[in-house]
Amino acid sequence: MKNQASVLYAPAADSSSAPHQKKEFTISVFTENQIGLLSRIAIMFSRRKINVESLNVSPTEIEGISRFTIVIAEVEEVVSKLNRQIEKQVEVLKSYYNVNEDIVWQELAMYKVPTSVISEKAKVERLLREYGAQAVAIRSDYTVFETVGHREETDGLLNALAPYGLIEFVRSARVAIIKDSEGFHAKLKEFEQHEPSQEVIENEFLDKRDEVFTM
Amino acid sequence: MDTLEVKEAAEPQTEKSRSLTGSQALLEGLLIEGVTTIFGYPGGAIMPIYDALYDYHDKLEHILVRHEQGGIHAAQGYARSSGKVGVVFATSGPGATNLITGVADAMIDSTPLVCITGQVFAHLLGTDAFQETDVVNITAPVTKWNYQITDATEIPGVLAKAFHIARTGRPGPVLIDITKNAQLQKFDFTGYTPCEHIRSYRPAPKVRKSYVEQAAKLINEAKKPFVIFGQGVILGAAEKEFKAFIEKAGLPSAWTILGESAVETTHPLNVGMLGMHGNYAPNVMTNDCDVLIAVGMRFDDRVTGRLDKYAKQAKIIHLDIDPAEIGKNVPVTVPVWGDCKETLPMLTALVEQKEHKEWLEKFRELEREEIKEVIEPELNPTGEVLSMGEVIKILNELTGGEAIIVTDVGQHQMVACRYADFKKTRSNITSGGLGTMGFGLPAAIGAKYGAPDRTVVAICGDGGLQMTIQEFGTIMQFGAAVKTLILNNHFLGMVRQWQQLFNDKRYSFVNITSPDFIKVAEGYGIPGKSIDQRADLRSALKEMLDHDGAYVLEVMVGKENNVFPMVPQGCSVSEIRLK
Numbered sequence: 001m002k003n004q005a006s007v008l009y010a011p012a013a014d015s016s017s018a019p020h021q022k023k024e025f026t027i028s029v030f031t032e033n034q035i036g037l038l039s040r041i042a043i044m045f046s047r048r049k050i051n052v053e054s055l056n057v058s059p060t061e062i063e064g065i066s067r068f069t070i071v072i073a074e075v076e077e078v079v080s081k082l083n084r085q086i087e088k089q090v091e092v093l094k095s096y097y098n099v100n101e102d103i104v105w106q107e108l109a110m111y112k113v114p115t116s117v118i119s120e121k122a123k124v125e126r127l128l129r130e131y132g133a134q135a136v137a138i139r140s141d142y143t144v145f146e147t148v149g150h151r152e153e154t155d156g157l158l159n160a161l162a163p164y165g166l167i168e169f170v171r172s173a174r175v176a177i178i179k180d181s182e183g184f185h186a187k188l189k190e191f192e193q194h195e196p197s198q199e200v201i202e203n204e205f206l207d208k209r210d211e212v213f214t215m
Numbered sequence: 216m217d218t219l220e221v222k223e224a225a226e227p228q229t230e231k232s233r234s235l236t237g238s239q240a241l242l243e244g245l246l247i248e249g250v251t252t253i254f255g256y257p258g259g260a261i262m263p264i265y266d267a268l269y270d271y272h273d274k275l276e277h278i279l280v281r282h283e284q285g286g287i288h289a290a291q292g293y294a295r296s297s298g299k300v301g302v303v304f305a306t307s308g309p310g311a312t313n314l315i316t317g318v319a320d321a322m323i324d325s326t327p328l329v330c331i332t333g334q335v336f337a338h339l340l341g342t343d344a345f346q347e348t349d350v351v352n353i354t355a356p357v358t359k360w361n362y363q364i365t366d367a368t369e370i371p372g373v374l375a376k377a378f379h380i381a382r383t384g385r386p387g388p389v390l391i392d393i394t395k396n397a398q399l400q401k402f403d404f405t406g407y408t409p410c411e412h413i414r415s416y417r418p419a420p421k422v423r424k425s426y427v428e429q430a431a432k433l434i435n436e437a438k439k440p441f442v443i444f445g446q447g448v449i450l451g452a453a454e455k456e457f458k459a460f461i462e463k464a465g466l467p468s469a470w471t472i473l474g475e476s477a478v479e480t481t482h483p484l485n486v487g488m489l490g491m492h493g494n495y496a497p498n499v500m501t502n503d504c505d506v507l508i509a510v511g512m513r514f515d516d517r518v519t520g521r522l523d524k525y526a527k528q529a530k531i532i533h534l535d536i537d538p539a540e541i542g543k544n545v546p547v548t549v550p551v552w553g554d555c556k557e558t559l560p561m562l563t564a565l566v567e568q569k570e571h572k573e574w575l576e577k578f579r580e581l582e583r584e585e586i587k588e589v590i591e592p593e594l595n596p597t598g599e600v601l602s603m604g605e606v607i608k609i610l611n612e613l614t615g616g617e618a619i620i621v622t623d624v625g626q627h628q629m630v631a632c633r634y635a636d637f638k639k640t641r642s643n644i645t646s647g648g649l650g651t652m653g654f655g656l657p658a659a660i661g662a663k664y665g666a667p668d669r670t671v672v673a674i675c676g677d678g679g680l681q682m683t684i685q686e687f688g689t690i691m692q693f694g695a696a697v698k699t700l701i702l703n704n705h706f707l708g709m710v711r712q713w714q715q716l717f718n719d720k721r722y723s724f725v726n727i728t729s730p731d732f733i734k735v736a737e738g739y740g741i742p743g744k745s746i747d748q749r750a751d752l753r754s755a756l757k758e759m760l761d762h763d764g765a766y767v768l769e770v771m772v773g774k775e776n777n778v779f780p781m782v783p784q785g786c787s788v789s790e791i792r793l794k
Contacts, residue, residue: 032415036363040355047356084539090360090380093415191414 024053025079025097026105026176029068030060030184032091040089041068044082050074054107056173062184065093071174093191098178105176108146109154110136111161112168115143124164131157142167235404237367237397238267241331244374244407246274250302252293252664253277254286258306260346261333263398265304278664278693281685283310285657287317288683291326292661295644296619296669298452300327300381301661307333308346311392312353316651318388319357323648324473325450327386329377330358337365337394350392359387367400371407379410384418385537386450419536422553422561430532430549431565433506434464439574441504442466443489443497443518446473446647447511447535447555454478454640456559457510464566467575469497471512472632476642480616480635486578490518491782492629495589495791496581498782501526502789503577508532511555514544515648524787534558588793589779594634600773601749603630603702609753610672610700611636613760618670619644619662623655623679626708629778631674641666653682656699660686663695670698670760677703677729687739690765698759699743701732701769704776712777736767743767 031037038057045052054071072079079097086095115138118124127133131153133145147154158169235243241264245253253275257265268277280286283305290301301321305314311332321328335344351363360380362373370393377389434440448457454477461468461478467486468478478485487494489501498520501507507529512518519525522544530548533541534555541550551558593604607630610618616636621644622628628645637643644662646654659673680701690697711725733743743766746755752770759768782791 036351036355036361039352043356081539081543084543088537088539090413090416188414191417 020075020077022073022075024071024073024100025076026100026103026174027068027070027072027079027083027086027095027097028176028178029070029086029095030093030187031066031068031089032093033059033064033066034091037066037089037091038068041070041086041092044085045070045072048078048082050078050082054173056175058175060184062188065184065188069174069176094184094187096178096181098176102180103176103178105150105174106148107151107154107174108148108172109158110170111145111147111157111166112142113145113161114165114167115139115141117164118143121164124161127157127160131160133157232403232405234401236263236267237364237370237393237400237402238264240367240370240402240404240407241374241393241398242267242271242275243404244371245302246271247407248374248378248409249299251276253302253304254280254289254293254661255304256280256283256286256306256310257304258308258310258333258346260307260335260395261304261310261331261393261398263395264331264333264393276664277304278660278689280657281688282683283313284316284653285660285683285686285689287314287321287328287330288651288654288657289661289664289686289689290328290330291317291321291324291654292621292644292658292663293665294321294326294328294661295658295665296641296662296671297665298641299665300329300378302329302331304331305333306346307335307350307392308348310346311350312348314390315353315357316649316653318354318390320646320649320651320654321388322357322359324646325386325446326388327381328388329374329381330388330390332390332392333398334363334392334394336396338396340365340394350390354390357388358390361390361392363392363394364397365394367397367402370397371404372410375408375410376413379413380416384416419554420538420552422551422558424561426549426551427558427561428565430508430534430551431562433530433532433549434466434508434562435565435567437504437506439500439504440464440466440506440508440571441497441500441529442468442508442510443471443501443512444468444474444477444510445471445512446477448474448477449511449640451511451536451554451556453511453554453556453559456556456563458482460559460563460566463563463568465568465570465572465575466508467497467500467571467578469494471515471518471647472643472645473647474512475632476637476640479638484575486575487582488633490515491520491784492633492778492780493518493782494582494633495585495780495793496578498780498788498791499581500578502528502787504529506530506532508534509545510534510559511536513537513540516544519544520782520786520788520790524789534562585780585793593630598773600776601747601752601770602776603627603704603772604634605749606700606702606752606756606770606772607631607634607674609756613753613756614670614672618642618672619659619666621645621655621659621662621671621673623673623675624650624652625676625679626704626712626776626778627674627676627702629709630702633778652676652679655679656683656697657686657689659697659699660689660695663697671696672698672700674700674702676708677701677705677732678707678727680732681727681729684735687736687741687767690741691739694764696764698762698765699736699741699767700756700759701767702772703729703732703769704772704774705729706774708776709778711775715775715777716781716783732767732769741765741767743769745769745771747771
């Protein structure tokens with residue numbers, strides 16, 4: 001990860017007024033479950049020298065359809081063009097990009113700490129309560145907790161636990177729900193029809209020539 | 216856009232199941248897809264396919280090239296001259312990696328290809344087996360689609376998908392990597408059904424009438440409308456529709472080098488070539504027009520020059536089948552996405568009949584200036600040394616603009632595109648986007664197989680020809696009647712020109728020596744001649760064209776001639792230099 005990560009995770013509202021400034025975008029890509037597609041999508045970012053901050057791929061509610069959730073920090077115009085290129089991939093059904101205001105998102109973090117520290121130090125217990133951590137495994141030598149939340153929240157507990165002998169830490173990629181999405185079932189039906197789909201990008205350029213960014 | 220080739224074979228084959236090997240199933244599939252010609256080179260991991268091919272040699276013509284790069288360029292030339300899908304075979308490892316330049320070239324120039332590569336046995340994948348390369352991943356960024364087959368039962372379905380993807384929408388290269396076990400494996404072949412639909416793949420976006428109407432409105436209100444067109448017109452087989460459109464609205468039209476032959480050279484609305492070495496008028500007028508209508512072109516940087524000074528005064532209409540192209544480089548006022556075969560007639564119906572005589576005359580004024588300053592001295596030089604332009608001029612006179620011109624890359628390419636006459640579409644075959652030296656000769660061989668009744672002239676420089684000169688061997692063995700015209704200036708001329716203009720004449724490694732090309736050709740059994748006198752030019756060209764079969768003509772041209780006009784890199788198109 002690049003060292004400007006702290007900037008990237010600044011609240012999006014701060015930068016939303018500046019279209020040429022990089023901000024955090026979550027790209028949700030619905031695809032066929034196909035070997036090699038992960039690599040095809042990944043190289044579209046590396047080709048443009050865009051660092052992927054977080055990447056999650058998993059099956060969706062529809063059998064055979066996978067969902068990529070990709071987080072990057074970029075200016076909107078670059079994201080919008082990249083999004084079209086992603087959609088062009090033969091096995092991609094649809095790709096959306098959203099700013100943080102448009103989505104509900106979570107990351108899962110797990111913390112392995114010595115059980116002795118928890119049983120002895122009241123402050124640690126308080127911290128765990130404060131961050132809503134849940135124990136998922138308790139052994140005599142170590143205990144594994146999990147929290148779910150935004151990056152700042154999981155980071156918060158990570159930093160708080162560091163002085164108490166944190167043994168291991170891991171965090172999942174972001175998963176995100178698009179607030180105004182109506183699900184993918186209806187879209188899929190369209191795609192399965194032989195006729196060309198209505199599902200094409202909206203014309204964001206119409207009559208906005210001067211405002212449009214060029215590379 | 217679907218090409219015509221599958222129509223006859225579109226009936227799904229309903230034969231009863233029979234036991235075939237994966238290799239046989241592949242060849243059966245190729246036949247049903249209408250393939251007649253394959254370019255390729257055998258090797259260990261593709262041997263089962265070649266073994267099966269032995270029994271199909273009367274139905275599938277296989278051209279054994281001398282290098283896989285030659286094979287894929289030939290397949291590209293074939294696809295470009297015929298409008299069909301080009302097919303190339305190569306083995307695993309080095310065979311496959313030798314294809315890559317051509318795959319990248321086909322990708323950027325939207326050429327429909329199906330590349331079949333052999334691969335090591337499935338159980339050896341990932342073991343660094345002999346001639347194992349991760350071809351699917353290496354080619355991922357330069358293919359429209361690719362797939363590795365490890366089980367023979369996948370072959371019919373995947374092949375059908377490959378042809379569908381390669382030729383529909385914005386065409387492109389597709390690669391299928393087949394492990395050796397799948398080639399050998401027997402299975403119950405139940406027939407081959409061409410693919411018509413893939414749910415995740417939308418070849419063409421749905422046309423929106425409202426945008427067509429807005430585009431027509433802009434064109435009707437325009438005082439200075441200007442059309443720039445590219446290969447999309449040819450790929451969409453929309454040459455007639457395009458001409459009907461520009462003729463009704465009286466629109467001066469300029470071409471990218473890939474779009475060139477879509478409109479005949481002498482058409483009164485054809486105002487010439489765009490871009491870095493294009494014509495003066497279309498470059499200057501790009502920054503003077505009020506409505507710029509781009510049809511099936513992608514605003515390559517060699518066409519636009521400096522983007523922040525490109526057509527800023529104009530409203531821009533962009534017709535393209537690929538939505539990702541719209542707004543990619545140049546912001547667009549009205550996007551008309553869709554197949555131009557469909558959108559152009561809709562637009563033609565809505566535009567008013569106009570002539571724009573005064574506006575067109577402005578192009579002609581600038582053209583006269585270019586003729587005086589550049590074209591006349593190039594085509595009718597007074598000095599002793601021969602110019603590339605005068606060679607093309609006489610070639611035009613002798614072919615009547617009927618020939619297919621295939622070029623390599625460099626100065627001769629720009630001169631050929633600038634000065635060659637075209638009467639028919641699919642006649643200018645050149646490596647546009649990738650600028651692949653070595654493209655010319657093998658692509659010309661393929662073009663000849665794609666259009667056997669036409670004269671095919673490969674125009675090559677002394678540098679580029681040496682990159683794929685081994686393909687003379689392919690001509691020797693299979694007899695493609697390609698006319699190779701070498702314009703020899705003893706330099707890597709385009710780089711030398713830049714070094715002269717921008718690097719203070721520091722000629723760094725552009726001085727290239729050549730073999731005696733005519734002796735080399737003779738070694739391959741191809742007759743030829745080398746000339747350096749103007750007096751011999753016409754008769755030598757005539758001899759080349761009249762010869763029944765392949766021929767090599769080398770013309771010694773001026774060593775330090777430059778191609779002008781020129782839009783220097785980083786400059787606006789209207790800053791084009793005449794000298």
